[in-house]
Amino acid sequence: MAITDFSKEYHERMFPGIASKLLETDPEFVERFDNFAFDEVVNQDDLEDRTRMMVIIATLIGCQGIDEFKVMVPAALNFGVTPVEVKEIVYQAVAYLGMGRVIPFLHSTNDVLTARGIKLPLEGQVSTTTENRLEKGVQAQVDIFGDGMKEFYKSGPQESRHINHWLADNCFGDYYTRSGLDYGQREMITFCFLFAQGGCESQLTSHAAANMKIGNDKQFLIKIISQCLPFIGYPRSLNALSCLNNAAAQMGK
Template identity: 75%
Template sequence: MAITKFSQEYHEKMFPGYKSRFLETDPEFIERFDNFAFDEVVNQDDLDDRSRFMAILATLLGCQGFDEFRAILPAALNFGVTPVEIKEIVYQSVAYLGIGRVFPFLKAVNEIFTARGIKLPLEPQATTTTENRREAGTQAQVDIFGDNMKDFWKSGPEETRHINYWLTDNCFGDYYTRKGLDYKQREMSTFCFIAAQGGCEPQLIAHAAANMRLGNDREFLIKIISQCVPYIGYPRSLNALNCVNEAAKKAI
């Protein structure tokens, strides 16, 4: 088989000692996929491996790639993504994907951690209480999006205002205020959740802009999209790129 040396070595770093059955059942497909995903894509840019695997995990959550998530999670650990970082990505995804879609992934993480001897629960990462989560959430929104978010929690028509309140106290006050990931990593993860699930272009443009505001510039987001192409395909990747470009235009 014509799997490149680099692809074979990278695959071995991801999955030490593992030989896929697909090499026997689907050799032509595996040759092309491995050479693309684990050589051509990896060598496209200088994105560090930890960011790459964090983005891939968030993307697989977004597109509901459960089996691939289970396969990639040990590889992410092998490339230095910490158990706390993995748990924080999964926890935060609930605000963007809903527990109905995230629940199987959380169970899988716990099973894999336990099998690898990672003691659960992990160290607590919460920094807010029931009493201050709304105020802390507002501060997080202001830090990420700007001063125009200061009164977001009480904005909108009366009959739907509670949802904006929840976005502040729950999405941002409960999750973005946690330790384990910084704002840049959280916004990168959110960008991947939204891009991978598709159909949420207004939110994707807004979070692309938030990423840029925090320092995850257009070049960085293109690298993130590029590394996730093998996992979500071209239509959603190209759509994400269009949203990044739209956000960049508005920022000029």
């Protein structure tokens, strides 16, 4: 067996003129991984390359794959993911992984963009104000999850109700309302953040349903899981598929 022509061509599109050092130190491994990830998996479905790269970098943040993230962000840019889109993926990750886990990815993104001659900061994408972020956040929740979210920010025990309020004004009001990505893309990357980090089955099932409600259907989400499998492995991929199937069954899909 040797690295396939398709895999070689795909690798060259991702990393023009760059050969992996692992070809010298771990040739058998690279042969099998590249043929799987960049030929067999890529050719499994018709997901466009740009979307594939967006979900891969979101998944790498979710699984804390910082070294591979540094490698794949330039590939994402080469496939047409914009600097704004990369930044928005990183920013939104804070709501789902926390600043403690995301800050290395933000610094790495800045390093990659600066090295490519892209001036920072990028054009602002904020669309809310301090005064209307709650209102706009609630509306985003309603748009994605349905009318049942209108009063959700007021719900729950008194001692913890503030967290539901924060979900509305911070998670949705500060992040989902930003331009640069639409709701479908934001729910798509949230799905990736959740399945890549593991241990978030309840939220993953909920966001699988939200994805399907706004147009990211079950087959599309299976494509997302499939394309990210080489980067997160089988256990979390199979877990994501189980949560997706549960959400689809609850929705009668």
